Amino acid sequence: MSENKGDKIERVLGIYTKLMNGYLVNKAEEANNYGVNERSIQRDIEDIRDFMEGSSENSDIINSVIYDRIDKGYRMEQRCKMKLSNSEVLALCKILLESRAFTKKEMKEVVDRIIYCCVQKKDQKLITDLISNEAFHYVEPRHRTQFTDIMWDIGQAIKNCNYIEIHYLRMKDKKVVKRKVKPLAIMFSEYYFYLTAFIDNEEIRKGFDVINDSFPTIYRIDRIKEFKALDEKFHIPYSSRFEEGEFRKRIQFMYGGKLQRVKFKYFGRDIDAILDKLPTAQILSEENGVYTVSAEVFGKGIDMWLRSQGTLVEVIC
Secondary structure (H helix, E strand, O other): OOOOOOHHHHHHHHHHHHEEEEEEEEOHHHHHHHHHOOHHHHHHHHHHHHHHHEEEEEEEEOEEEEOOOOOEEHHHHHHEEOOOOOOHHHHHHHHHHOOOOOOOHHHHHHHHHHHHHHHOOOHHHHHHHHHHHHHHHOOOOOOOOOOOHHHHHHHHHHHHHHEEEEEOOOOOOOOEEEEEEEEEEEEEEEEEEEEEEEEEOOHHHHHOOOOOOOOOOOHHHHHHHEEOOOOOOEOHHHHHOOHHHHHOOOOOOOOOOEEEEEEEEEOOOOOHHHHHOOOOEEEEEEEOEEEEEEEEEOOOHHHHHHHHHHEEEEEEO
């Protein structure tokens, strides 16, 4: 006796709806509910699988029907085509915790969301356990400031080329100063997020170490006490645009200043660590394991780094 086509459609749609709503589908239970044998339910599930495979070709989401051996039933598993692997999520969480970029509350929320959104439910506890000790002993930055909303607003101003007005806590005298600037980029380095921006006011620029500096001023975002995006627009020609990637290659500890070239001898064993730290570095010579290195850098941050190397480095010029 042939099966009524309408009954099959209704049954398949019913099973499909259950799967999409997160329910477990048991073949024996569904066979009993619809008055058919388990082979019919199995064919229905295969039809649903075929439909999902075809519909995922033009979508960023892949829906798969899998058999759960523990719960003894079929369930829906949804994932992104560009989903991170478990090892990538673990590495990302480790990097985030090491960055110490956020308050403890913010860091926990960010890490938890990454694990929840990117890792299958059965593996979430494993990832959480692998980072639990670091998360428990996480030390938040001393400023304890939540600034992600301001950072997003700054990003919008950069995209739209709007001037911004900030009240900024200056470190050298703990004074809050008002600045109107052209925001250029948001950067991260050594625990902090920074805004790079141009100041138009020549009176203010007179107090700078490099008066005619054609490169941006650097502000730590957590020290921005007030922020306002202005309606006034600015324009920087494409040929003169700020390239944060090139800027980052030449700056240490986010200390601005004039462009210069340094030359030093390196007596350590791991020259790769030096070349990774200073992307513009070039090996000029090597003799008996001693390297002579030259690098193009901005500002005074390089002096701090060179001193931190102790006897491993000898500055030539």
